Amino acid sequence: MxxxxxxxxxxxxxxxxAAVGRVQDARxxxxxxxxxxxxxxxxxxxxxxVEKVSATGDPRAAAVLRALxxxxxxxxxxxQAIVYTREEGGKTLGTEAASGKELGEIKTDDYDQxxxxxxxxxxxxxxxxxxxxxxPDTRQRIDAARALFxxxxxxxxxxxxxxxxxxxxxxAKAAKELALAASRLMSDKQEERLAGxxxxxxxxxxxxxxxxxxxxxxxxxxxxxxxxxxxAVASMDAQLRLARNAEIFxxxxxxxxxxxxxxxxxAITFGVMGVINMAHxxxxxxxxxxxxxxxxxxxxxxxELMEVSVLIAVPLAFLVSGAVGVGLERGVxxxxxxxxxxxxxxxxGVSMILQQAVRTAFGPTNREVVSPSWMSGTMEIxxxxxxxxxxxxxxxxxxxxxxxxxxxxQKTWFGLQMRAVTQNRAMAASMxxxxxxxxxxxxxxxxxxxxxxxxxxxxxxNVSPNLGQGYIVDSFMVVVFGGVGNxxxxxxxSSILGVINKFLEPFAGAVLGKIFVLVAIIVFIQxxxxxxFALKGRAAEA
Amino acid sequence: xxxxxxxxxxxxLLAGTVLAGSPAWAQDTIxxxxxxxxxxxxxxxxxxxxxxxLMLVDxxxxxxxxxxxxxxxxxxxxxxxxxxxxxxxxxxxxxxxxAVVFGCWTSVSRKSVLPVFEELNGLLFYxxxxxxxxxxxxxxxxxxxxxxxxIPAVEYLMSKDGGEAKRxxxxxxxxxxxxxxxxxxxxxxxxxxxxxxxxxxxxTPFGHSDWQTIVxxxxxxxxxxxxxxxxxxxxGDANVPFYKELGNQGIKATDIPVVAFSVGEEELAGIDTxxxxxxxxxxxxxxxxxxxxxxxxxxxxxxxxxxxxRVTNDPMEAHVIGFQMWVQAVQQAGSTNVDAVRQAMYGxxxxxxxxxxxxxxxxxxxxxxxxIGEIKADGQFEIVWQTKGPIVAEAWxxxxxxxKGKVANWQYPWVCGNCTSxxxx
Numbered sequence: 013m014x015x016x017x018x019x020x021x022x023x024x025x026x027x028x029x030a031a032v033g034r035v036q037d038a039r040x041x042x043x044x045x046x047x048x049x050x051x052x053x054x055x056x057x058x059x060x061x062v063e064k065v066s067a068t069g070d071p072r073a074a075a076v077l078r079a080l081x082x083x084x085x086x087x088x089x090x091x092q093a094i095v096y097t098r099e100e101g102g103k104t105l106g107t108e109a110a111s112g113k114e115l116g117e118i119k120t121d122d123y124d125q126x127x128x129x130x131x132x133x134x135x136x137x138x139x140x141x142x143x144x145x146x147x148p149d150t151r152q153r154i155d156a157a158r159a160l161f162x163x164x165x166x167x168x169x170x171x172x173x174x175x176x177x178x179x180x181x182x183x184a185k186a187a188k189e190l191a192l193a194a195s196r197l198m199s200d201k202q203e204e205r206l207a208g209x210x211x212x213x214x215x216x217x218x219x220x221x222x223x224x225x226x227x228x229x230x231x232x233x234x235x236x237x238x239x240x241x242x243x244a245v246a247s248m249d250a251q252l253r254l255a256r257n258a259e260i261f262x263x264x265x266x267x268x269x270x271x272x273x274x275x276x277x278x279a280i281t282f283g284v285m286g287v288i289n290m291a292h293x294x295x296x297x298x299x300x301x302x303x304x305x306x307x308x309x310x311x312x313x314x315x316e317l318m319e320v321s322v323l324i325a326v327p328l329a330f331l332v333s334g335a336v337g338v339g340l341e342r343g344v345x346x347x348x349x350x351x352x353x354x355x356x357x358x359x360x361g362v363s364m365i366l367q368q369a370v371r372t373a374f375g376p377t378n379r380e381v382v383s384p385s386w387m388s389g390t391m392e393i394x395x396x397x398x399x400x401x402x403x404x405x406x407x408x409x410x411x412x413x414x415x416x417x418x419x420x421x422q423k424t425w426f427g428l429q430m431r432a433v434t435q436n437r438a439m440a441a442s443m444x445x446x447x448x449x450x451x452x453x454x455x456x457x458x459x460x461x462x463x464x465x466x467x468x469x470x471x472x473x474n475v476s477p478n479l480g481q482g483y484i485v486d487s488f489m490v491v492v493f494g495g496v497g498n499x500x501x502x503x504x505x506s507s508i509l510g511v512i513n514k515f516l517e518p519f520a521g522a523v524l525g526k527i528f529v530l531v532a533i534i535v536f537i538q539x540x541x542x543x544x545f546a547l548k549g550r551a552a553e554a
Numbered sequence: 555x556x557x558x559x560x561x562x563x564x565x566x567l568l569a570g571t572v573l574a575g576s577p578a579w580a581q582d583t584i585x586x587x588x589x590x591x592x593x594x595x596x597x598x599x600x601x602x603x604x605x606x607x608l609m610l611v612d613x614x615x616x617x618x619x620x621x622x623x624x625x626x627x628x629x630x631x632x633x634x635x636x637x638x639x640x641x642x643x644x645x646x647x648x649x650x651x652x653a654v655v656f657g658c659w660t661s662v663s664r665k666s667v668l669p670v671f672e673e674l675n676g677l678l679f680y681x682x683x684x685x686x687x688x689x690x691x692x693x694x695x696x697x698x699x700x701x702x703x704x705i706p707a708v709e710y711l712m713s714k715d716g717g718e719a720k721r722x723x724x725x726x727x728x729x730x731x732x733x734x735x736x737x738x739x740x741x742x743x744x745x746x747x748x749x750x751x752x753x754x755x756x757x758t759p760f761g762h763s764d765w766q767t768i769v770x771x772x773x774x775x776x777x778x779x780x781x782x783x784x785x786x787x788x789x790g791d792a793n794v795p796f797y798k799e800l801g802n803q804g805i806k807a808t809d810i811p812v813v814a815f816s817v818g819e820e821e822l823a824g825i826d827t828x829x830x831x832x833x834x835x836x837x838x839x840x841x842x843x844x845x846x847x848x849x850x851x852x853x854x855x856x857x858x859x860x861x862x863x864r865v866t867n868d869p870m871e872a873h874v875i876g877f878q879m880w881v882q883a884v885q886q887a888g889s890t891n892v893d894a895v896r897q898a899m900y901g902x903x904x905x906x907x908x909x910x911x912x913x914x915x916x917x918x919x920x921x922x923x924x925x926i927g928e929i930k931a932d933g934q935f936e937i938v939w940q941t942k943g944p945i946v947a948e949a950w951x952x953x954x955x956x957x958k959g960k961v962a963n964w965q966y967p968w969v970c971g972n973c974t975s976x977x978x979x
Contacts, residue, residue, distance in 0.1 A: 055715055055938075083930065129928055129938040130832045131715055134808040162809070218777035219809075225779025256774065263766045270764070376593040377601055378791050380825070383798070388829075390804055400802040403766065472798075473763040474791045478594060482761065517767045522758045523728055 043070040044110045050085060050126045051092040058126060059135045066139035074143040076109050081136045085109075086123035095123065138163030141191075145175040150184055157187035164194035164223070166204075190215055197227055205237055213244040221248055255397045260514050266403040268510025269410035270469065274483040275490040275502060276410075276417060277462030281337075281455055282488070283497045284421075284434050287345055288356045291363035292487060293480025295459040298336060299329035299466020300475045301370060304379045319384045322467060329463035336366075337459020341452045363480070371477040381470040406468050413464060414503055420457065421499070430454050493533055495543030505544055509533075583626040584619075584890055586611055587646035589657025589667070589678075594634025595761045595790040599869070600659045602820050603681060604629055606870045607656045609858040610877040620884055628652055634760075634790075636666045643667040647676045653890035654679065654880055656873055660789060661685060661731035668693070677892045679880065681872035683815060683837070685734035689949040689962035689971030692892070694899060695919045696876040697869060698838050699947035700738050704785075706924040707813050707836035708739060710939050711783045712746065716926075717811060719783035721752045723772050728757040732787035735815070739785065741953040752780065762792045765799035773803065776810050784812040793817050797830055807832030807928070818867035822933045830929045837868035838922040839908040840935040848907035865933070871907050878904045879914055900965060910944050917962035918971070919947030 046068060049061025062080070065073045079085045079096035086095045086106070094109040097118065106115035106123075128136075137159040144156035153175075160168055172192040179185045189211065196208030209227075212220050228241035274296060281289045303325040310317045310324070317324070340362060348355045387402040421427040432440040433450045441447045466479070473479060494505030509529060516525040540546065588607045590600035611627045619625055628650045632639040639658065646652045647670070654677045658664045661684050671678050671692040683698035710716040722743060726732025736755055743753060754775050756768055776782035788796055793814070800812065813834040819841050822830075841852060851874065856862050883898035884890055899914050906912045910923050921944035927935025949962035949971070959974040967978040 127936060127938070129715060129936070130717060130807050130811055133832055137808065218774055222777040222779055225777075229779050256770075259770060260767065263770070266766065267764060371593060376597045378598055378794065382826075388802055390802060398803070400766065400799070402802060472795060474761070474794055476595075476597075476791065478761075482763070514767055518771060521756065522762060522764075522768070526759075 043068045043072065047076070047094045047109055048092070050080075050094050051087045053087075053124070053127065055127070055129055055132055058128075058132050062132065062135045062139050066142060072109065072112065074140065075107075077136050077140050077143070080126060080128065081133065081140065083125060083128055085126040086120075087126060089122055089124060094126075097123075134163060138165070142168060142171055145171060145188070146178070150181045153179075153181070153184045154187045157184065157191040160191040161187070161194045162219075164191070164198045166195055166199040168195045169199065169204075190220070194220075194223060197223070202236065206240055209237070209240045209244050213247055218252060221245055221252065224248075255394070258394075258397050259399070260518075261511060262397075262399055262403075264511030264514035265507060266407055266510070267513055268507035269403075269407040270472070271486055271490045271506040271510055272410045272414060272503060273406070273465035273468055274462075275487040275494075275506060276413060277458040277460070277465065278487045279491050279494075279497075279499060279502045280417070280421075280458035280461065283491050283499075283502070284430065285451070285454055285458075286352075286434070287349075287455070288352055288359065289345075289458075290356055290360040290484065291340065291366060292459075292462055293482070293484035294363045294366040295333040295337060295462035295480070296466040296469060296483055297370065297477065297480035298333045298366070299325075299463030300381070300470035300473075300479055301374065301379070301466075302329040302332045302463065303381050303467045303470045304374075304475055307382055318382065319386070321382070322384055322387070322471070325467045326464055329467045330460040331463075333463025333466070334456040334460030337462075338452050338456040340459070341455035345455065346448065346451060363484075367477045367480075374477075376477065379475045381475050383471055387471060402471050406471065409468050413461060414499070417461060418499060426450075426453065489530070489533060492537065493543055495545035498543070498545040501543055501545035583624045584621070584884075585650055585652040586625055586627050587643075587650065587652035587655035587657065588627055588629045589632060589639065589642055589646060589655050590659065591634040591663075592629075592631040595792075596634040596659055596663075598791045598794075598821060599789075599816070600634075602864075602867070603656075603659070603869055603873055605859060606855070606873045607877065609855065610874065612858070613854070614877075614881060620881060621888070621890070632663070636660075636662050639663040639666045640670050643670045643676070643678075644674070647671075647674045653677070653884075653892075654895075656681070656876065658682070659869070660729065661734075662729045664693070665730060675892050677880075677895060679873070679876035681869045681876060683868070685731045685738070686947075686949055686951055687734055687954075687957075689918050689964075691896070691918075691964060691971060693918060694876060694879075694914065695947070695949075696872040696879075698922060698924070699919055699949060700735055700951055701948045702838060702922050702924055702945050703815055703836050704735050704739055705742055705953075706941065706945075707815070707834070707926060708742065708785065710836075710926045711811065711813060711834075715939065717783065718781055719811070720748070720780035721775065721778065721782040722748065722754070723775060723782065723784040724753065724755045724787070725768070725772075725784060726755075726757050726787035727762075727789045727792060728759055729789075731789070732757065735787050736785075738951045738953050741955075745953065758788070758792065760790060760792065762788075763795045765796050766803075769796075769799045769803050769805065772810065773805065782810050784810060786812055786814040787816060788814070789816045793821055794825055797825055797833075800833075801826075801829030807834070813926075818869070819865035819934065820867045822929065823863075823865060827929055827933045828931050831931055833929050834926055834938075835929070835935060836924065836926050838924060839868045839871040839906070840925055840927045840937055841866045842927070842934050842937060843907065843909055843925070845907070845909040847905055847909065851907040866907075875904050875906050875912050875920065896964070912944065915946060916965040916968075917947065917949045918964060919949055919962075920944075921946040 043065065046061055046064035049057045049064065062077065065076060076085065076096060084097045086097055088095055095106045095115065096109055097104050097106045103117045104120055106118035108115060141156040141159035144152045147153050147156065172188055172195060176188050179188060193208040193211035196204045199205055212224060224241045224245050228238050231238040277295060278292045281287050281292065303322065306325040306328060307321045310321045344358050344362060345355060348358060383402060387405050390398040390400050392398045421430060429445050429450050432445060433447050437447055490502060490506045490509060493509065494501030513525055513529050516528055520528055588604050590604045591597050592601055592604060608627055611625045614620060615624050628646060630642040630646060632642045643655065646655055656679045658667060658680050659682050664680055668690055672690060676692055678693045679696055680693055681696050683703045686699040711719040724736040724739060726736060740753060772784060811834055813836060815836060817835050818837060852866050855866050856864060879899060879902040882902050883895045886898040887894035900916050902914045904912050908923055913921050915921065923941050923944050925937050925940040927937050930936050950957040950960040961968055961973055962971045967976040969977040
């Protein structure tokens with residue numbers, strides 16, 4: 013009885029598989045044949061197989077191609093069958109490509125991975141593009157159109173035209189039109205090609221320019237295609253130049269914002285209080301390490317907060333660096349007011365102690381700080397002008413910190429006391445202000461802001477014990493250039509230095525460009541020793 | 555008087571310690587110097603090499619040491635500070651009296667210690683790929699020369715599988731290795747018919763972090779209607795922000811492939827490699843090489859460092875080869891005397907984790923296989939191309955005109971590292 017039931021079940025299963033198999037055999041022999049190419053272990057055969065598989069138009073092809081792109085396509089060693097895998101709960105689950113049969117958990121040792129290189133990868137992207145053009149997700153549709161643009165093929169024209177009819181999203185529509193124009197460029201009909209060029213001309217993109225130049229290079233000189241493509245490139249160049257300058261300007265502002273962030277704390281400790289604080293860079297470094305520690309804690313306790321870890325780190329970095337700053341002021345600097353050389357030497361020593369302390373605690377190698385997804389990638393603000401998101405966030409953050417500092421110094425009671433003490437200590441003291449406390453708080457504020465800067469700089473620089481050293485010279489440079497004690501000068505000074513540096517870089521290179529800027533500042537200081545915006549009146553003499 | 559007695563007492567105490575300590579030490583151990591930066595911009599790459607030497611010393615001691623003595627590693631930290639390398643090298647040889655030194659990464663550090671080793675007749679094993687154009691009597695170069703790394707990598711990118719690149723960006727850190735390598739590459743590219751206008755050369759300082767402009771310019775340079783590839787000789791931690799910027803600006807390997815000569819598994823351990831999928835590196839060894847020697851090496855390393863996530867890389871493998879060769883040469887010579895060991899080095903053969911028998915040649919360089927790998931999502935490399943077998947290193951590149959006729963051969967009758975006729979006729 014028992015045996016009989018099992019036999020019946022087996023028979024039933026065999027019948028089902030046979031039925032399914034027959035249907036598929038009839039429908040897509042070509043698909044199964046094409047799969048065999050993946051087992052040959054050569055890139056050229058793999059590419060040929062990719063093209064054959066996608067040409068069948070079989071619905072199973074997309075899954076195979078996706079698996080190949082992700083490196084999850086395997087060849088079973090025993091019978092050369094193609095299997096694609098996925099990871100689930102630490103297990104590798106397999107599916108037979110030809111039959112669609114679920115294999116359950118598989119042993120990876122029994123399989124060879126289909127090897128992928130860049131050539132295979134771009135062929136897969138192009139092939140996948142034809143499948144994903146009608147994907148429900150907009151992002152996928154745009155990626156598909158981009159892939160077809162990068163691998164233009166006249167065969168895709170009808171496909172693109174058909175999917176364009178139903179396209180509603182403007183960004184996806186634009187991407188598909190671009191892909192269509194590029195595909196038309198590859199047609200044998202001259203009018204199609206000219207129509208393609210006419211559309212491409214309107215897009216001011218460096219990749220489009222590249223494509224047009226390729227076409228011009230292949231066409232005969234003097235032929236209508238060559239003339240049209242060359243003219244299109246020439247008409248794009250003016251726009252591209254504008255876009256390039258806009259991007260360099262943005263990069264200059266971005267460098268300026270980094271300088272601003274690095275220097276803004278120093279503008280308080282050095283600019284307002286007059287303390288030459290060589291340990292300023294280490295306050296920045298402590299802020300960066302705070303970010304690292306915060307991310308470590310979040311990773312172990314609540315990984316879902318990772319996206320906002322940077323925001324959590326900002327106030328904590330302020331507190332950590334601020335506390336160290338207050339300790340430094342109370343412990344060392346207050347005994348040395350009015351003795352700049354001794355202050356310089358002592359804070360230099362403190363900076364080394366802090367560096368070594370961090371090196372001992374965290375090790376000499378760099379620590380990785382994770383960028384949240386909203387700080388990765390680019391955003392296109394206009395055709396051809398793409399800005400990297402981390403830089404945009406840092407510019408905004410720099411401006412925000414600047415606004416906060418202005419608010420504190422100009423609009424709060426503490427700011428008033430701070431200004432009073434720096435302008436006339438004796439008078440302020442006799443009016444009942446506890447000058448010692450104000451000094452400590454001011455120094456703490458400057459250090460804390462340096463710590464906040466560290467959180468931002470950790471996103472674009474390496475978090476190492478030496479992080480601060482790279483910024484200390486730049487910080488002093490900006491403060492002196494902008495005018496000691498003048499916050500508005502700091503904002504303008506850092507932006508000017510950043511933009512000049514970035515416009516010089518393409519001509520002079522990164523190394524020489526920086527030297528030019530330093531020389532220019534030395535010359536500038538000769539003529540305006542008090543910086544861009546010199547304080548006037550009695551405050552200047554204090 | 556008081557001071558004098560105190561000083562005398564101190565001296566006596568010191569002498570006592572030295573006397574008590576020295577017989578047990580000086581006679582029973584052979585000292586092995588380790589000269590790698592454990593801090594500063596190069597620590598990202600060099601710290602692992604220090605641990606590798608410690609592992610090899612430890613392993614040799616477990617096998618019973620060398621010539622009946624225990625090996626003892628002496629570790630110093632030159633802190634990515636080039637002049638400090640020379641001071642520390644002198645300290646190792648003169649104060650610690652080491653028999654051999656394993657050390658240096660950047661060529662500028664090697665150039666800094668070179669006069670010290672030549673003056674004091676020391677012995678240095680240098681484990682990193684470099685620009686060639688050197689063959690010192692006191693240095694054994696266990697990394698790749700340009701013909702074992704840079705040239706094959708460029709040839710690969712020119713091939714069909716590599717994408718048939720026609721325009722080239724040579725990016726490097728501003729010091730001797732990238733500049734010399736790029737000089738050789740430029741000459742090589744020209745010999746292959748690449749015009750000067752199709753080559754862009756750019757240098758940045760050590761630890762450079764603001765890559766926006768340069769990556770932007772690479773994009774622009776690539777939009778001239780020809781397939782463009784980037785050859786990167788960027789060293790140290792500047793690579794991390796560079797690759798981050800590439801990812802942020804959306805440069806995919808299928809558009810503009812970047813082949814790096816100083817980025818391996820260890821450097822990638824600190825970054826999210828998903829946006830870097832398909833970018834390349836050229837080395838003589840990758841952790842993903844499949845053979846029993848490598849499997850043993852990888853598991854030994856993970857066990858020694860007590861962390862299953864740590865990776866192995868090419869310069870580590872070079873130290874493994876160099877150390878084993880030194881051990882064999884010392885055994886053959888029956889002494890750690892530098893001159894005797896040097897003579898015994900020529901022709902030493904070692905089965906290396908790369909899967910080949912590696913041989914030391916009289917030009918103080920090795921024959922090694924060349925491998926090109928593409929970065930995978932897990933930070934390892936997929937080997938997409940490799941030479942059929944080991945290639946003999948050329949100390950003097952034939953692509954530089956001034957090198958014509960130059961020979962490096964430390965055996966009779968040549969006995970020189972840079973000459974055009976033999977020393978003995």
